[in-house]
Amino acid sequence: MSDTTQSGPVLSADGTPLKRSLARALRMQKVRALMLIAPLLIFILLTFILPIADMLFRSVENRIVSDTLSETVVTLRDWDSVNGEAPEEAVYESLYYDLFVAAEAKEHTKLGTRLNYEQTGISSLFRSSGRKLDDIGEDHVKAMEKAGGGALKDEALWFEIITGGASGAGNTALLEAQRTKMAQLTGEDFSADIGFVPGAEFSDLFPRTAMAYTDFALFTAVLDEDVVAEEDPWETVFVAFAQEVQVPGGAEKLAAYTGPGAAELTAAAEALADLEPVSFKASFLDLDEDWGDVGNWRTIQTYSPTYTSGYFLNSIDMQKGVDGAEARPENQQIYITLFKRTMFMSLVITGSCIVLGYPVAWILANLPTRSANLLMILVLLPFWTSLLVRTSAWKVMLQQQGVINDVLVWLGLVADDARLVMINNQFGTIVAMTHILLPFMILPMYSVMQTINPTYLRAAKSLGATNWTAFWRVYFPQSVPGIGAGSILVFILSIGYYITPEIVGGTKGVFISNRIAYHISSSLNWGLAAALGTILLAVVLLLYWAYDKIVGIDNVKLG
Amino acid sequence: MADASTTDAFVEFERVQKSYDGETLVVKDLNLTMPKGEFLTMLGPSGSGKTTCLMMLAGFETATHGDIRLGGTSINNIPPHKRGIGMVFQNYALFPHMTIAENLSFPLEVRGMGKSEREQKVKRALDMVEMGTFGGRRPAQLSGGQQQRVALARALVFEPELVLMDEPLGALDKQLREKMQFEITHLAHQLGITTVYVTHDQTEALTMSDRVAVFNDGRIQQLAPPDQLYEEPANSFVAQFIGENNTLEGVVKEIGQGRALVQLDGGEVIDCMPVNVTEAGQRTRVSIRPERVEYNKERLQEGAHTLKAEVLEFIYMGDIFRTRLRVAGNDEFIIKTRNAPDQVRLKPGQQIEIGWLPEDCRALDA
């Protein structure tokens, strides 16, 4: 001891500090150990951790609104949702351009489906509007196309106008901005060179038109893999130009324009003179009067942010209202009931598994090996038949014209017209699930009981304890870890079960997992399913934590 | 000690038989009487029925036939928890989920004793085994020896009149075992409890007991105080089982007046004391303890028969010398001699003559 204090850090034989050489030696060991478990670790990461992380993420993720209606959500941000008036023209204008691109990319129906979870009717509103979007500014487009002997029908001319010819300066900032927007909208990679850059002069004068054409160009070049100059531009380009040239000051801008196609554009502007400027709001209301519905707009505004608590609120029978979270209408409240019911029934199932499994495990642990093995096979037998077969067998057993009722009627215990209802209710679920989960209770109990030396009981009796006292004070406490392990196993398994409750649960015996399954496979509301699943996971972790606090997790033995 | 047989019989086995499968008897016709305060050891190889006897006494096994009495009353139909017998188990059987104090308190609790009285008794019992400061610990936190003491204290805490111990020292190392042997005997005598002790370790049996019952094949082969058991084994099993022993086989040639002349199979004739032989012509197995064999002719009795022997091996063991000889065709004949200043150290290959007092050579059953 005194040596070390005198000479500072202890050195190893080769002069390096002992701590460092120890660390190195240990590191080698750790690396080797890590490599051994690496396959398992990777497996768990891929099949367990990542899906759970993905689920957690999905429960709050809400990019789709801002990705699809990127401009609209910005314009809509300042709209006062409380005053009961539909938004301003500017919002509809943004909506038009957003929705057009979205419809081309077939993203608008996805958004419709997403928003329909929150507001009934949006799905068909988006679907039908996407189809009829061409109606907006139809007259303007026609007029422009006719003008100047159909000069603007020439796709090559448009390409030249927007790019500003070979000599014009390019507006790469606009191109990059639209690249990002399109990439967000479609999830595709738009970074490729598309042989098109909007011209700086034109895009300064007519930014909306340039933007619309850039969207078109990106879409054509990247998604359709066509040559931009050889394709007819979208109607949005025409509409945008019409809109920009008809606003006050638009004519002056056109007069100042000297680039390619100036004459043709002027001719088109003249053709537009007879027409009223495009009113997006009126056009949308024309398409579908629901575009004037404040509720729809409120929904879009509420769900604009990239992340939302909406799914979680929904999971606990609440919703996002005008003033923040509020309870759902009573006739839609279901999840809290289901959560409570799932917990309650899982507890009952766990309880019945303990009551039925304990004696079996005890007999197993105390029988001679040969008979114990036979009994063990009987216990495990249910594992060897398919879950559906077992559940259906319970149906045959429990239904009103089933085996049990038949026997009871035959014995005269039950009248033929008053057969017991034992299925399609909670009772059926509890019976079938107890049966299915029983082995998960028996096995850990059995393995723990096996380790309890029978001399403890003898010792207790020799010390004066009756059979019951000996069992209760000495044997039972030692078997508690088995009960704990079995209970955790059965409880966690049962709160996640859905096939059995679906088949035998009727209406009162279904679990929250049935709703999760419904949202995963039927309604496709994966966000809500993820939120429900996350809550379930949280509840399990909470219970696990509580168990650890009360009983102590060291007291759980699987064998 | 053994002469306490004047007191009334406290534990009695009368014609007790036990069979598990209905075909073979594990315990055959057992008769045993123990006075109060005696320390009796049941000794025997495994499967000899000694543990079964203990378990029948404790009440964990029922006798197939016969009567077991405790303090004069038959306990055949009394369940174990009402017998009031303290028991120490082979693996201690301390309840792992209870503290030491709770373990000790358990028998008092089930007897409905009040809390303060319980605490007092637990403390006294723990002090008795010098474990007074360990009350709050769990069994797993104690060493084997400490657990052993606690198990003992637990068996004694409710002041039983009879204590049963089933190979309680089996799991301890040699040194600790010897220490505990002493402590257990000391405690048992100090408290005046009647003790039935089961072991397969003969040293333990010899050092601890007032009397030893040697079990074999479901029967008591001999029931005697240790010295008698060692020096006067009643049959060849006991002779073999207790201590080290040389055996030679032969036929009784003459018999009479406490002497028997035995002709060994090699033709040599020796003097013996007849124990299980009654007439000439019977085959016998003679038994001589290694330390009673003499090779120094001067110390032998006049006219004693001697045998020729060849030294095969000499082992120095500190306090004694152990020499292996070839005698009358037996290569495993051992003699032990004290490491005294004048003792001769034999060398392998040396030819010697050996002999003994006729009363040390016991002619037993073949």
Add this chain to the structure above:
Amino acid sequence: MKLRNLTALAATTALCAPMAFAADMADEMTIVSWGGAYSNSQIKAYSEPYAEKTGVTIINDESSAEAVAKLRAMNEAGNVTWDVVDVVAADAMRLCDEGLAMEIDPDEHLAAAPDGTSAEDDFGDLLVSDCFIPQIVYSTTFGYRTDLVGDTPPSKICDVFDLEAYPGKRALEKRPINNMEWALLCDGVAKDDVYDVLETEEGQEQALAKLDTIKDSVIWWSAGADTPQLLADGEVVMGSTYNGRLFSVIEEQDQPVAMLWDAQVFDLDGWIIPAGLSDERKARALDYIYFATDTQRLADQAKYISYGPARASSAPLVGKHAELGIDMAPHMPTDPNNAQNTFLYNYEFWADYRDDIDAKFQAWLAK
């Protein structure tokens, strides 16, 4: 958009032209359907002749019940392994909305009728979605135990709600669709007004209130096989299910069950091709669809199962059951005798209201 459509059309024409060249098509395909007798009828009527003709290896998958979710998952994972998927029309619409199914141009991708009628006209109104190729018309209707309903068997849909005349359990599907419509019909709402009423909060309440009157006597089913089993076991007096299932209970299994042809809900089942297939696989899928949905094939399917062909031109060709030898035409939901009072399922409505009404329906069920 219109301009683009023209070019797109030109492109697809170009794409369809080489359909005759098998070299450009995948030689293996996975067809997804519902399993059971239904898949069997498709294999017999379409897949086997097609495989014989082209030598393609066909893998049959029975995942149609989870097709929408699975396709979405496959699409997210970027690995779509299915080539042709059989789904109900409502699912096809959802898949189309989600961009998971490819858009189909009936006149380009589907065979014309023998008399030259274009596919678009031949299928007519049944083309309910841009991605959907109709195959059969089925009905959801009620079957009842002839031995448990007394002397006057039920003849009207509203007998389902009449507990006095027909006591006993009924089997209804555990979802709002169809049940809500029937409830309103039997609560005095005119057939044409049903969806207008159901759009309103009060209308939904009204439907649930009507269902409330029989709630205690209902066993809710979720798998198509449930009602036939419940009827066969005598667990229920009557129950809703698909007409093909009832046909099989009545004609093939000879159970004491009869069918109610009143206000049965007309629905469609058909094919979609998943979006994002490689060119070879897409060509193969289109080729299969072209083959499997022509007039004769659709009529052939009716030999094996009592669902009506989706083409108008197929109806006259419907023959006899392949095993029982009975005339299949009278068992078709499209047969004029059966279709006297049918109820048309409104896809648009349910696409919009499904989530909302389902939440209310489930909450009502759990009450």
